[in-house]
Amino acid sequence: MVSAFLLVFFRIAAMVFTAPILGSKAVSAKHRVLVSLVLAGVSFSAMPQAATNAIPLDANFIAPLASEISIGVSLGLGTMIIFSAAQMAGNILGQLAGLQFFDQLDPTTGGTSSPVGQLFGLTSLATFALMNGPDLVVGSVLHTFHQLPPGTAIASVGLLELIPQILQQSFILSISGVGPGIAAMLVTSITFGFVCRTFPQMNLTSLALGSNVSIMFLAIFLTLGGCIWLFVDDLGPTLEQIQSVFVSSATGFSQ
Template sequence: MPALPILEKHLIAFILVFVRLGGMMTTAPLFSRKDIPAQVRIFLAVALALLLTPMQLGSSVPSPQGLVAFATLVGGEFLIGIVLGLGLMILIQGMGLAGELISRISGIGMNDVYDPTSETEVTGMSQFVLAIGIVAFLCFSGQRALIGGLLESNRELPIGTVFDSQEVLSLLLTMLQASFVLAVRVAAPAMAALLVVTLVLGLVSRTLPQLNLLILGFGLNGLAAFGIVLLTVGITTSVFEQELMAALDRLFPWGFGL
């Protein structure tokens, strides 16, 4: 076989694998953070693409006829990477949503701060609970499972595979539902504790109406919220692990390869 067609096949396979990895790193947890330099992400994507490209050469590598066909292939690979990364990001953001729920109910959500990584205003509790989720994600080797699942996806979804839009929408909706379930399960203990604190303050206000319970209530609610979150870290990580494993099984039904 002439050298030029072989080189063209290798180059097309490398570009498509690199684009899929780049799409995943655009949306996946940790990799998509703005405080991670773009050069690091590009280097990691190139390194992984160099390792994965030989795996794709054993299967049929598409030969696009024209720029439009090639752009379509690139867009499809980028979409696959985005969907796999975004699905997991949606779930992990459920931890941030849990912190947001706790903040709004306890009244400490009024002290929003600017988060440069997401370029939005968030509450301290939201960032704290989200940090617990990210640490748990690393402790459970979530990043290895994510990369392993993406590596296996190159076997189950060879380059050039066309994604069914209905399946993509169904998958993202399922992950969104799992994210809300995770948020409620994580926030439930703190919400119950805050309800008890509110009832106690109501009884105290009836007994001692001269006390300024408005100021006292904010302090007690904040203290109770942080106290319960700290006391239930073990339960929180256990719940997060359950939802994370279920999410990884949905995103990577072919396994993680690790």
């Protein structure tokens, strides 16, 4: 029973430590462990007896433990990558507008990000929270226990195929989200370039920078809502894709 509970706990803890909001640095490690213990206790008590058969705590226990961690990490990181794509979309707009000099430390990720990228990231996380996104992610990892009981062995081939698919999908979302803004600033840059070539005596550098910033804010005002919902709407299909990959990669039970 102890070994089965450990497997349940590590699957949930791996998701909690990597998912958006729950895995943020603003949430202390002890609180994340506490949330994982509570969810693991509720899930374990609701499982049928056949799914909680004890697995010996020996060297063979490492394989099922790694499988549980891979399931939880994949669900958490799969969600986090989607919202990282939203932040990357904002960073692209900021760089095109010439605001890369204003990059600063992002306390939620520990890396540097432009103010526009942080705006997109925080807005997407706020939308994620308002639409009960944490409940959706937690429900997804709890639902996996019905299809993948604790100790299920997972083939690594499916996981290796899943990672590039999610990364490709997040990149496409980033480009799709900022496409209108990129097109608007590209037209502005081409226009000012044409004017500078036609009238070289005119110094339009400062005017061009201000125009790019103005066009960027106009693009954000017109497209931010639709761009954020583009990422949020993709969350459900991404979680379903991750679950289906693990179900198809299940090879049996580790004993």
